[in-house]
Amino acid sequence: MIDVAAEPNLVLAKTLRNLDPMAVPAWRAATGAAALLGLAVWTALLVVLHQTGSFSNAPVLAVLFLAGLALAVLTAWYGPLIEWNHWRYEIRDEEIDLQSGMFTITRTLIPITRVQHVDFRQGPVERHFGLATIVVHTAAGSREIPGLAATEADPIRTRIAALANIHDDL
Amino acid sequence: MSELIDRPPPSDVPPSRPHPGWIISAALSSTRSFIAAFIAIAFSVRDQGLIVITFALLIPGLLIIGWRALQWQAMSYSARGGAITLSTGLLEKSERTIQVERVQSVDTLETPIGRVLGISELQIATAGAAQPITIPAISGEEAQRLREWIETNRARTDSLGSEPDQTEASTDSATSNVVHHMSGRDVLLAGLTAGRIAPALAISAAAWRFGSDILPDSILERVPIDPDRLTPASIVALIAAAAVLAWGLSIAGAALSLWNFTVQRTPDSLILTRGLLDRKQNTIPVQRIQAISIVEGVLRQPFGFASVMLESAARPHGPDESGHTRHLLPFVRTRAIPQLIEAALPELAWTDTGIEWQRLPARARSRYLVPVVRDFVLALTVTCAVLAVVPRVEWWYGLSLLPLMPVWLVFGYLQFRDARWSIDLDDRLFVQQRSIDKTLTVTRGRRVQVGELSSNPLQRRAHLGSLTLRLATIGGRGTMVLKHLDIEDGERLLAMLGPRPGPMMSFKANRPAVIGDDQAAGPD
Numbered sequence: 114m115i116d117v118a119a120e121p122n123l124v125l126a127k128t129l130r131n132l133d134p135m136a137v138p139a140w141r142a143a144t145g146a147a148a149l150l151g152l153a154v155w156t157a158l159l160v161v162l163h164q165t166g167s168f169s170n171a172p173v174l175a176v177l178f179l180a181g182l183a184l185a186v187l188t189a190w191y192g193p194l195i196e197w198n199h200w201r202y203e204i205r206d207e208e209i210d211l212q213s214g215m216f217t218i219t220r221t222l223i224p225i226t227r228v229q230h231v232d233f234r235q236g237p238v239e240r241h242f243g244l245a246t247i248v249v250h251t252a253a254g255s256r257e258i259p260g261l262a263a264t265e266a267d268p269i270r271t272r273i274a275a276l277a278n279i280h281d282d283l
Numbered sequence: 284m285s286e287l288i289d290r291p292p293p294s295d296v297p298p299s300r301p302h303p304g305w306i307i308s309a310a311l312s313s314t315r316s317f318i319a320a321f322i323a324i325a326f327s328v329r330d331q332g333l334i335v336i337t338f339a340l341l342i343p344g345l346l347i348i349g350w351r352a353l354q355w356q357a358m359s360y361s362a363r364g365g366a367i368t369l370s371t372g373l374l375e376k377s378e379r380t381i382q383v384e385r386v387q388s389v390d391t392l393e394t395p396i397g398r399v400l401g402i403s404e405l406q407i408a409t410a411g412a413a414q415p416i417t418i419p420a421i422s423g424e425e426a427q428r429l430r431e432w433i434e435t436n437r438a439r440t441d442s443l444g445s446e447p448d449q450t451e452a453s454t455d456s457a458t459s460n461v462v463h464h465m466s467g468r469d470v471l472l473a474g475l476t477a478g479r480i481a482p483a484l485a486i487s488a489a490a491w492r493f494g495s496d497i498l499p500d501s502i503l504e505r506v507p508i509d510p511d512r513l514t515p516a517s518i519v520a521l522i523a524a525a526a527v528l529a530w531g532l533s534i535a536g537a538a539l540s541l542w543n544f545t546v547q548r549t550p551d552s553l554i555l556t557r558g559l560l561d562r563k564q565n566t567i568p569v570q571r572i573q574a575i576s577i578v579e580g581v582l583r584q585p586f587g588f589a590s591v592m593l594e595s596a597a598r599p600h601g602p603d604e605s606g607h608t609r610h611l612l613p614f615v616r617t618r619a620i621p622q623l624i625e626a627a628l629p630e631l632a633w634t635d636t637g638i639e640w641q642r643l644p645a646r647a648r649s650r651y652l653v654p655v656v657r658d659f660v661l662a663l664t665v666t667c668a669v670l671a672v673v674p675r676v677e678w679w680y681g682l683s684l685l686p687l688m689p690v691w692l693v694f695g696y697l698q699f700r701d702a703r704w705s706i707d708l709d710d711r712l713f714v715q716q717r718s719i720d721k722t723l724t725v726t727r728g729r730r731v732q733v734g735e736l737s738s739n740p741l742q743r744r745a746h747l748g749s750l751t752l753r754l755a756t757i758g759g760r761g762t763m764v765l766k767h768l769d770i771e772d773g774e775r776l777l778a779m780l781g782p783r784p785g786p787m788m789s790f791k792a793n794r795p796a797v798i799g800d801d802q803a804a805g806p807d
Contacts, residue, residue: 252755
């Protein structure tokens, strides 16, 4: 397994909080479904190539199929893990501090007085894993904190809303 | 406008109808859209004599006027209780209300027809993507009265994040002074250097094709162009003619939109007036200004000229304004800008010498140059590959692109050199960046809505990151990007953004900044 957390040059302050560990299986389920779909399309393409005779080199086709399979498995298994390892969030009195990203790691800072409203969102997959997403809206677009434990997300939303309920001079 | 001092504060506006002149101007504009129908009617009854023709045209015309009169009768606007309300709609009624403290800008638009009728259109915009409230026809005095009502009723909150300004408090409450007026020469030069040559060229090409579609062949045959005998000289002449035409269009466009451009300052607002045929006036409360950006276009920078744009959260509506950006000073000498800002926006004024610039580390230089070379080699390969397939053309013709590479490299280097930033003790944030034009954005750190620092694996190896700071001006120029700055500098800058209690701390880079134009800060 790739020990992403040990990567030396992360942008983040290590004190920020991790997402709920259940986010990893939830994301694996979601990316797994997408990867299966992609693999199905890839396989269909290879089969069509073979059947129409336009490219019928069987060993090469087999290698291409295996490469697709490997890519799908790696993406679905390790992708969510890497993302989870990179994800950090913290809600402070003055700002919301987020960090995310698979390869390009992005640290996002939203001054709390710039928050216009906060949404609580829970899709079917998230509900099954007991997770929820918080969406923070500002005048310059919105940012999501996914993979929070549903029981935890609600107090977080309430806290952001309370902190943000300050004079807004936009 | 000194006579305003003696007037009492404008009273509330009871529900009132727009100016009746709207019926005529609206009827005229719908006549324009039915012009084909009118021509068809006139054509079908052309043998019936003048009286029939007159009636055939008069009856639909009267119907349109009657319809517009009914619509006019159903419209009403009011300004009272701290809100502006507009009700419209004959069959489907709608009523929109804007709280006065939510008003981001008040714009009037005066068309040539409207000028004859003595009416203009008034737009009251709020933040975000919502459509502004538009009072379609209003007399000049009434528009002035509404603007004053908005200005006096707005709660006087802080301006641009600064402390309430003492110089402001001491001035009379309803004076305005002209800060800047654009001369005809400036309008001409602005058009010449607008950098709108490419779109104008496209327009002239389209016009040419359109012309060749509708003009009879006999005329085209007289035009001395024979596709089989195109010589290099005639191609050059054609391109030159197109360029001159494009330049002419660009100047005409500048004249139409920027003629008589005037900036006025009242205690609470900036008033921008402009336009040759359509005259526009924008009133923007100073505390609603998110940022200003000084744009030095490639065609303007060598001559020492620049334009200053104003970013607000209101979305202006009009073909020549993109997103949330408006001209504040469309064409001025770059070195005159600090004094002009001092007069127009003292809340944000600065002196060039007072800025402690922070720069990118020298190790960022290669990150600016390598992608240029990579993209260029890619483009070259693709071009040569395409040319190799095209018959009668040799693949190595593509190599004629090679002389362009130094130009691109110079731009890459300039992008590295011109990227710099500063934040001062008054929370004034300066970010300079270059794509092709050099842009310096001046705002307050507290105005930043979202700050992002990202770092890809290559950047992480060099301890570099890219910083993106977003203001509440989606689609405008209110997004500042600093690519490949030191990660810790980026984190420190991020930490200084947003509204904070207590005094600002001065930004200290983690290494001494080297002052001077050509050097970047720090060791490699």
